[in-house]
Amino acid sequence: MAKEKKLQYDVAVIGGGPAGLAAALAAYDNGAKKVAMIERAGELGGILDQCIHNGFGLHYFKEELTGPEYAYRFIKKVEETKIKVYLNTMVTDITHEREITAYSEHYGQLKISAKAIVLAMGSRERTRGALNIPGQRPAGIFTAGTAQRLVNIEGYMPGSTVVILGSGDIGLIMARRMTLEGAKVEAVIELLPYSGGLQRNIVQCLNDFNIPLYLSHTVTQIHGHSRVTGITYAKVDENRQPIAGTEKYIACDTLLLSVGLIPENELSKKCGVQLDPITGGPIVDQRMQTHVPGVFACGNVAHIHDLVDYVTEEGMLAGKNAARAARGKLKTPKKLLTVIPGDNVRYVLPQLIAKKKAKKVQISFRVAGPMERGKLSVLYDVTSGKSKTRKHLAPGEMERVGLEAKLLKKTKQNVTIQVKERK
Amino acid sequence: MTIKEQTITCTVCPKGCRVTVTYDDNGEVKKITGNSCSRGEKYARNELVDPKRVLTSTVRVVGGVKPVVSVKTDAPVSLKKMMECMTAINTLRPNAPVKMGEVLMQNIAGTSANVVATSETETA
Numbered sequence: 001m002a003k004e005k006k007l008q009y010d011v012a013v014i015g016g017g018p019a020g021l022a023a024a025l026a027a028y029d030n031g032a033k034k035v036a037m038i039e040r041a042g043e044l045g046g047i048l049d050q051c052i053h054n055g056f057g058l059h060y061f062k063e064e065l066t067g068p069e070y071a072y073r074f075i076k077k078v079e080e081t082k083i084k085v086y087l088n089t090m091v092t093d094i095t096h097e098r099e100i101t102a103y104s105e106h107y108g109q110l111k112i113s114a115k116a117i118v119l120a121m122g123s124r125e126r127t128r129g130a131l132n133i134p135g136q137r138p139a140g141i142f143t144a145g146t147a148q149r150l151v152n153i154e155g156y157m158p159g160s161t162v163v164i165l166g167s168g169d170i171g172l173i174m175a176r177r178m179t180l181e182g183a184k185v186e187a188v189i190e191l192l193p194y195s196g197g198l199q200r201n202i203v204q205c206l207n208d209f210n211i212p213l214y215l216s217h218t219v220t221q222i223h224g225h226s227r228v229t230g231i232t233y234a235k236v237d238e239n240r241q242p243i244a245g246t247e248k249y250i251a252c253d254t255l256l257l258s259v260g261l262i263p264e265n266e267l268s269k270k271c272g273v274q275l276d277p278i279t280g281g282p283i284v285d286q287r288m289q290t291h292v293p294g295v296f297a298c299g300n301v302a303h304i305h306d307l308v309d310y311v312t313e314e315g316m317l318a319g320k321n322a323a324r325a326a327r328g329k330l331k332t333p334k335k336l337l338t339v340i341p342g343d344n345v346r347y348v349l350p351q352l353i354a355k356k357k358a359k360k361v362q363i364s365f366r367v368a369g370p371m372e373r374g375k376l377s378v379l380y381d382v383t384s385g386k387s388k389t390r391k392h393l394a395p396g397e398m399e400r401v402g403l404e405a406k407l408l409k410k411t412k413q414n415v416t417i418q419v420k421e422r423k
Numbered sequence: 424m425t426i427k428e429q430t431i432t433c434t435v436c437p438k439g440c441r442v443t444v445t446y447d448d449n450g451e452v453k454k455i456t457g458n459s460c461s462r463g464e465k466y467a468r469n470e471l472v473d474p475k476r477v478l479t480s481t482v483r484v485v486g487g488v489k490p491v492v493s494v495k496t497d498a499p500v501s502l503k504k505m506m507e508c509m510t511a512i513n514t515l516r517p518n519a520p521v522k523m524g525e526v527l528m529q530n531i532a533g534t535s536a537n538v539v540a541t542s543e544t545e546t547a
Contacts, residue, residue: 049542052479052480052481052493052495052541052542053479054477054479054495058436059436064477066479066493066495066541068493068523068541068542069523069541069542072523072542151481152481152491152493153489153490153491154490154491155481155483155490155491180478180480180505180506180509181480181509182509198439199432199439200432200434200439202432203432203434204434204476208474208476208502391441392439392441397439
């Protein structure tokens with residue numbers, strides 16, 4: 001029988017992907033003596049291990065790295081510290097009082113009590129079940145990330161003739177990857193009138209290989225009984241409904257789905273963290289602290305990112321503040337300002353600002369729809385700050401704006417981020 | 424002589440600047456606008472003549488804990504040579520262990536770029 005262990009840590013980080021790695025390192029570097037990182041998989045690095053393409057680290061390291069290389073730099077740093085890493089260990093419960101229950105074959109049941117916790121569980125992919133595409137249940141339907149794992153980690157090709165539904169970044173990356181490995185990618189089909197992926201991925205993954213992107217189209221039927229034999233796709237109207245008579249057929253043996261990521265917050269809910277219905281992640285203040293004192297969140301568990309560099313930054317912010325909380329140096333604020341997504345802004349993060357000592361506050365946000373030129377402005381209660389013109393705004397590319405400390409100081413209630421289209 | 428214009432999305436960094444290159448019949452570049460740094464200008468010039476990309480893939484490892492390791496070219500290679508490079512990469516069968524940064528093939532498909540490991544595996 002596995003023996004139950006009771007352990008005490010200053011900071012416990014849940015998840016060993018890019019957010020968790022950054023958080024654990026920052027907590028350690030900021031004086032947390034006992035730091036634990038708990039990871040479900042057999043190694044650290046999270047999704048980066050299967051993201052073998054390059055383009056990581058341009059902001060953070062000022063050079064272009066592949067996913068495994070980016071992760072490796074942080075893993076090596078962790079190995080140089082006294083951070084305790086629990087691999088193959090699954091956290092099943094976190095209480096409001098920051099008691100963690102975890103299980104692993106090696107350690108048995110673990111009970112961990114932490115002065116501060118950083119939630120860094122990442123996200124998972126939306127699956128076919130969420131889309132209601134008619135058809136049987138043949139083999140050959142994969143989420144893009146599963147296909148990526150099969151090709152890049154396991155060394156298997158999931159199919160030879162491929163259609164990709166959804167133009168998220170993983171789908172675009174897999175269009176190129178499958179093409180390079182000899183598959184024929186017939187098309188990428190996107191429901192919306194614009195792609196949800198980064199512009200650089202459209203160029204490097206689709207245009208470079210002449211793979212067509214059908215915007216405002218969707219898959220209306222999956223054909224095949226034991227294996228996918230083809231799909232029917234159709235144009236959609238402005239209400240995203242298929243238009244009768246526009247159906248076309250493509251023969252294929254594989255359908256990849258790249259239709260969005262969902263922050264993985266089952267554990268967050270268990271410890272009483274409040275979630276934002278738009279981001280799907282915890283509501284946090286500028287220190288990445290949730291409504292539960294001493295519980296922080298960062299990375300894709302908080303909101304879906306397109307660049308890992310920003311995940312690292314967020315992880316470091318969460319880790320640093322978790323270390324402060326563990327020392328009792330992070331006061332639960334009396335006065336919280338609300339950050340509001342205004343015109344043409346879909347969400348903002350952080351959603352709250354602990355006003356006392358709020359200096360360099362940076363707000364991440366996504367626009368609601370694509371815009372060639374937009375005037376970005378911040379309202380401090382009703383006072384408008386400096387406005388800036390930003391070009392090529394798209395929901396697929398996260399934007400950030402720094403708040404003006406002087407105006408923030410005078411703010412009583414809320415800060416609104418808004419974008420107005422400029423012709 | 425006619426002046427032509429082409430707009431290229433720069434992929435040097437995630438910013439994705441739309442760079443407009445104006446050039447004449449001889450392919451001589453007259454004007455480059457829309458870039459926010461000098462790398463963008465260089466990128467746009469290259470895109471007109473011979474677009475290059477870093478190629479990333481995987482190779483099968485013999486006797487490793489992991490079945491494959493990831494690799495990249497240590498310099499961008501011509502898009503025209505991508506598939507040729509893939510054929511060459513797919514002939515590689517390194518023995519475990521493979522170390523991060525290990526050069527697995529030199530001068531791939533005559534491009535002068537090397538294939539290096541971007542992950543590692545121990546011997547099983």
